[in-house]
Amino acid sequence: MEPQHGVLASNGTFYVDYANQPGPNGMTDGSVWKYDTATGTWTDITPRCPARTGIRPSATPAWPSTRAPGTVMVATNDRWSPIDTIFRSTDAGSTWEDVGANATLDVSASPFLDWAPPRSSAGG
Secondary structure: EEEEEEOOOOOOEEEEEEEOOOOOOOOEEEEEEEEEEEOOEEEEEOOOOOOOOOOOOOOOOOOOOOOOOOOOOEEEEOOOOOOOOOOEOOOOOOOOOOOOOOOOOOOOOHHHHOOOOOOOOOOO
């Protein structure tokens, strides 16, 4: 794995995400780590993808909030199916919520993203 992005949060925690490829395409694995600058301790805080994908997110980047220490956002990358998503943690990565799981995607402004099965133009 190679580091992709790192951010020092306002509370002194350093967040860094890793991926197995430089991306954006070709990533199939990733992880997110936090480093406690006070204790020198590294912790793997990678959110787990739903079981249907079977892979960990290629997380990039880790975005710690400057207004709410402990709130971190992580996006998957190159997850074509089901689709990329964003995970949100409000406890510095102890637990994660998949905020994209219940999202309604509106691709009307970008019709090339409409990957629905082809519709027949023939009647009947």
